[in-house]
Amino acid sequence: MVSPVPPVTIGPYTIDPPVVLAPMAGITNVAFRRLCREYGAGLYVCEMITARAVVERDPKTRHMMTFDEDESPRSMQLYGVDPATMAEAVKIIIGEGLADHVDTNWGCPVAKVCRRGGGAALPYKRKLFANIIAATVAAAQPHGVPVTAKFRVGIDDEHHTYLDAGRIAEAEGAAAVALHARTAAQRYSGQADWDHVTRLKETVTTIPVLGNGDIFTSADALAMMAKTGCDGVVVGRGCLGRPWLFGELQAAFRGEPVPAGPNLGEVARVLRRHAELLVEHDGPDKGLRDLRKHMAWYFMGFPVGSPLRRQLSMISTLPELDALLAQLDQDAPFPTAGEGPRGRQGSPGKVTLPYGWLDDPDDPSVPFAADVMHSGG
CATH class of the missing domain: 1.10.1200 (Non-ribosomal Peptide Synthetase Peptidyl Carrier Protein; Chain A)
Incomplete structure (x- = not known):
């Protein structure tokens, strides 16, 4: 038995236990979130929404932005590459009462996104990243809506961006940051390196730091928190086909016996x-x-x-x-083989970037056509 894990505060919201369902494209719709919420408390983020689609009022996107009446806070992840578009999307979301929390996505490793400068490639451009976070926070903060940022370690092992991203997000008013402890080049392969979560926690000191990557059981979550000192965990692929994991996490974080897996x-x-x-x-x-x-x-x-x-x-x-x-x-x-990795894994690979992308990390130019529909990371 372990001591209870304290809750985490994100803006005006107390998340107890400090467990977040990661937004996953085609997975974390209102149906799956409700199923997970029936097992335990936490923060349940809807599948990622593209800011440009919000501004253009795409009907399919509006359907994806569905929340249950009793879902609180209503958490939405936005993806965008343009400060103005992100700000306009947030104004629409808040003005129409569609969400209570906005997360921003900087973790997508998908080739068609990174090659245009979006997703996990974008935090390399420090000024552009800062401008987007600042514009998003400026649109949301007056209404009491917290903005958070989820990102990866970097593009590849030669281009780590997460410490700069954490410092910038903190300085520009983000309410929390989350790190998927893999690079874009790793995609979902190999193992997440939790040491990076430790370093981010040491770097970002005034807002919560959440850890993500290879949390497949409640024991994994407790191990990450003990190893890194992070304030909470983000669970993605570990809950695929296992919505009851959130009940196990709630028990473990409260210092209670973890229920046995279902037959x-x-x-x-x-x-x-x-x-x-x-x-x-x-x-x-x-x-x-x-x-x-x-x-x-x-x-x-x-x-x-x-x-x-x-x-x-x-x-x-x-x-x-x-x-x-x-x-x-x-x-x-329930089989022991039912634990462990599930969902996307694949192989690592070289990240293709726009021509000259690495030349000037302080170039604030918005990449062309990078805000396409894609899956999150």
């Missing part, structure tokens, strides 16, 4: 609940198509045969799902 019958009930929530949000066609990608995560390590796994990954109706779930061995215990 296969309980996993089936959780998956069925997820299906209902997705259908409610997106309708049966899109909702159940969306559910398919979660199947392998839910059943990871369980004794589910290949034919049944294949059928589950192709479901299109709730009755069909019910019939397949009934074929599972309801009493199969």
Whole structure:
């Protein structure tokens, strides 16, 4: 048993336990967030929203910005590369009462984003990064809406940007920072280097520092906090197919016994609940198509045969799902193989940048066409 972990304060909000659901494109919609919230408290961030799409009032983007009535604070992650566009998006979001907290994304390692100077490439441009944080904070702060920043260690091992990014975000009024302890070149491969979280915590001293990377169990979260001294944790891929992880984290952070992992019958009930929530949000066609990608995560390590796994990954109706779930061995215990890495991993690779990008880190120019739709990091 460990001592309770103190809450973290982000602007006017007390996050207890200090656990954040990382925004994940195509994952952390209102359905998945509700499912996770049913297990434990924390801060649950919606999937990343592109600032330009907010300003252009894209209908699909507005649908992604859906929150439950009882969701508080309503946390939204914004991606952008232009100070003016970010500020305008925040004014729309606040003016229309759409969110209570704005996180900013500087962690995306996707090639089509970095090659245009967006995502994890952008903090290398220190003045541009400062201008964007300053403009976002200026638009949000008068209304009591905190702005935070999530970023990576840097572009690659030769170009670390996180300490500058942390200092700049702190100086420009961010309410907290979070570090995914990998470079863009690592993508999601290998291991996160938690020593970087330690160094960021030593550098940023007046606002909370949150750690992200390789948190797959409650023990991982406690280990990161003990090793780095960070103020809280951000959980991404570790909760894929495991929304109950937030209940385990809540227990561990409160110094209580961590509940045992669910058996296969309980996993089936959780998956069925997820299906209902997705259908409610997106309708049966899109909702159940969306559910398919979660199947392998839910059943990871369980004794589910290949034919049944294949059928589950192709479901299109709730009755069909019910019939397949009934074929599972309801009493199969939670497997130790159900812990550990899940979701995107892939291989490291060279980060392609715009021509001359590394020449002048103090160039404040806005990169051209970098605010495209993409997945977060």
